[in-house]
Amino acid sequence: MVPDARDTARTDTARAGTALADSALFGALVTEVPFGVAFLDARLRLRRANEALRALLRGDGAGGREGVNPVGRRLAEVLDGEFAAVLEPALRGVLDDGRPVTGLEVRAPAPAGSAPAGPAPGTPGAAAPDASGERVWVCACLPVRGHGGAMLGAALIVQDETVRRAVEDAITRRTERYRSLVEATTPVVWTTAADGAAGEDAPHWRAVTGQTPEAYARGGWIAAVHPEDHDRVAAEWRESMRDGRVLEVDCRVLTASGGRRHFEVRAVPIRRDGAVIEWVCAGTDVTGRRDAEEMRGRLTGQLSAAALRTARLQQATSMLAEALTVGEVVRVIVEVGQSAVGVDHCTVALLDEGRTRLTPVAPADDPAGADADPGRDGSDAWRDSVAVAEPGVMAAAARDGRPFVAENPEELRRQLGEAAAAAELRRGPGEQAWVALPLLAAGAPIGVLRFAFTRTRFLTEDEQVFLEALAGQCALAVERALLFEREHRTAEQLQRSLLPGDLPSSPELRMAARYDPVTRHVQVGGDWYDVFRLPGGRLAVVVGDVMGKGVLAAAIMGRVRNALRALALTDPRPAAVLSGLDRLFSATEDAEQFTTVAYLVIDPATGRGLYTSAGHPPPLLLPHGAPPGLSDVEAGTPLGWPSHRQQASFSLAPGDTVVLYSDGLVENRRRGVDTGLGDLVAAAAELPPGAAADPGRLVDHLVARLLAGYEQSDDVTLLALHVPASGG
Secondary structure, eight states, rough: OOOOHHHHHHHHHHHHHHHHHHHHHHHHHHHHHSEEEEEETTTTBEEEEEEHHHHTTTSSSSSSSOOOOOOOBBBHHHHHHHHHHHHHHHHEEEEEEOOEEEEEEEEEEEOOTOOOSSSSSTTTTOOOOTTTTTEEEEEEEEEEEOOGGGGEEEEEEEOHHHHHHHHHHHHHHHHHHHHHHHHHHSSSEEEEETSSOOOOOHHHHHHHHHHHHHHHHHGGGOOOOOOHHHHHHHHHHEEEEEEEEEEEEEEEEEOOOOEEEEEEEEEEEEETTTTTEEEEEEEEHHHHHHHHHHHHHHHHHHHHHHHHHHHHHHHHHHHHHHSSSSHHHHHHHHHHHHHHHHHEEEEEEEEOSOOOOOEEETTOOOOOSSOTTTSSSSSSGGGGEEEETTTHHHHHHHHHHOOOOSHHHHHHHHHOEEEEEEEHHSSSOOEEEEEEEEEEEEEEEEEEEEEESOHHHHHHHHHHHHHHHHHHHHHHHHHHHHHHHHHHHHHHHHHHHHHHHOOBTTTEEEEEEEEEEEOOOOOOBBBBBEEOOOGGOOOEEEEEEEESSSSHHHHHHHHHHHHHHHHHHOOOOHHHHHHHHHHHHHHHTTTTTOOOOEEEETTTTEEEEEEEEOOOOOOOEEOTTTHHHHHHSOOOTTTTTTOOOOOOEEETTTEEEEEEEEGTTTTBBHHHHHHHHHHHHHHHHHHOTSTTTOHHHHHHHHHHHHHHHHHOOOEEEEEEOOOOOOOO
C-alpha cells in the first residue's frame, strides 16, 4: 500500500519536532548541568563545550590556558600538564575500541593564588582547592556514534570533586584521629543500641573478652562480665537505660585467656531530640591498680598483723611474768594464741621426770580442771598423757626438739601415718591444722606447746616466727612456774609440818581450827596456830602471822613457834613469853620483819586465864546470852619492837566462845581492817542456832561470810574455843 502523502507529512513533522526537542534537551543539559560536558571529534578536537567546562579551561586554577578559545583545538592545546596527559590516552582508547571509561580520576596541584576551578563563582559546582592545594577531577569518556554505528567522536564529562573529596578526607582524618586516640588511650570503646543491645561490632572489646562476633551480637558486652558480678552490673545497666543516666560501674571481666580482669565501665547516653539513640561505652582496665591496691591492703594487713603480734608478744611477756603457776601460764598462752594467730585449741603438756610421757596442763581459771578452751567438744581425750616414743604431734616436737607443722589432714597423714593421724584426729575432733613447738630450757625439752585450728591453715613465716617466740616465752614461764611450785610445795610442807596435827582433847573445852592458805599466787604464808599443854593441866593457845610469803616466811614462823613453846614451858605467863620472843626476834630477825602473835593461857577446868597480844587483831568474844563483840585488851606492838608487854585476865563462863584469827580474815585489797572487824561482829551476830556451841560450824560460817564477794589475798587462820554450858 502506498503511504498517504498526508501521513508522510505528519510523520516528518513529528520527527522534526522530536529532533528539535532532543536538540533543546541536549542544549539544556549541556548548559545547565553543574559539570563540564564536551564533544571531541575523531581527531580529539573540541567541537562543543558547555560553560562549566569552559570555566574549567579558562586558566582559573584547573590547568586551562587563559584566553584560549577551546573550540577546534586539541586538549593538549588548552590543558596544561597532567590533565592532558591523562585524558588524551583515555579518549584515544574510547575511539579505538568503543568502550566507555568512567570514574577516571585526575589530580593536579592548583597554582598558588588560583581562583576556584569549575563553574564560575556562584554557579553550581564551584569549588576551592582542598587543604593540600590539589584539584580533583572525576571524568567519564563516552563514545559517540552516528547512524549505522559509525564512530563520530567522544564525549567528555568532567566533575570537580575537589570539595567533596576534601570533605571526605576531613571526615576520614577525623575518624582516623578518633580511632588512633581510642587505640592510644587505655579505655576500650564500643557502642550499643538504645536498649543496650549490641550495635556495631566491638573488636577491641572482643579482643579482651575473647567473644566471637556472633556471641557479642547475641549477648553484648554484659555477657563477658564475671558471673559473680553479672547480676549486680546487669541491674545497674538496666537502671541506667531506664533513667537515661550515665552508668559508672566496677566489675570483673572474663578474658580471652580464661582469666579475669578488673574494669571500670562508663556508658554515656547519646540523645537526639531528647531521646537516647545509642550508648557510647568505655571500659578502663584497672587490674594493675586493683592488684596494687590489694597488694597494698595485704601488706597493710600483714604489717598490722605483725604489729598486733608484736604487741601481743610484749603483752604475753608481761602477763607471763606475773603467771606463778603452770596453769596460769597455760591461760595466758591460750589467750595470746587465740587473739594473735586465731588459734582454736591450745594445749601445754609437760614432760615427766623420766622424759617419757607428756601430760597436758589445764588452765588455771578452770576450777574443775576442765579445759577452758571453748574449741573443745567436752571429751577428755586431750587430757590423756602421751608417750614420747609414740607417733603424734606433741610427741614428734618433744622427740625431735623442733617445730612440727601440718597444714591439713593430708599433711598430717603424710608425716605421721594413717594410724597416728587418726588417733590425733580423735584427740581433737574437728581439727584441720596443727603446730607443735618444743618448750626448751637449757637446750633440753621440758614440754610441748600445741596449737590446733579447725580449718586448714597455712602459716606465714612471720606467724611461725611469732609462735616460736611465744613458745620461747612459754618455756621460760613454765620453767619459772615449776620452780615456784616446787618452792611452794616445800614451804607448804614445812608450814603444815609446824601446825599441830590434832588439837588436844578436853572435856571442859571444845576447840576447832581452820587454816586456808591463799591460792591466787599459790604461795604459803606465815600464818600458824598452836595449842599445847602446860604443867598443871593448863593449855597454851597461840595464833600468829609472819609477814611475807614462801619458804622464808615459813622458816621464820617455825623459829617463832619453837621459841614460843620453849619459853612457855619455862614460864607460861603471856607477858614473859612475849618478852622472851622480843629478845629472840631482835637478835635473829631483820628489823623490817613484821610478826604478830595472840597468846593466851587457859585452865579448862575453870575457864579462867591470861591473854596478851603482840600487834595481833583483837579476839572475837561470843558471850552466852549476849551479843558478840571484840576484846578491848590493848593489842601492843609486833614482835621485836620496843615494848613493855602487858597481860590481861579473862574468864570464859559456860556457854561462852572466843575466836582468835589472822588479819587475812578481815582485811583485803577492797576492805580495810576497821570495816572488816565490823563485818566480823555482824557475821557472828547472824550465826545459825547452835553454831556458837560448835566451833567447827562457827569457823566455817565466819570464813564463808567474811570472804563472800572478795578475792582472798592473804592466808586465813582461825582458832575457836568454846566452854560448854552446864549439861551441854
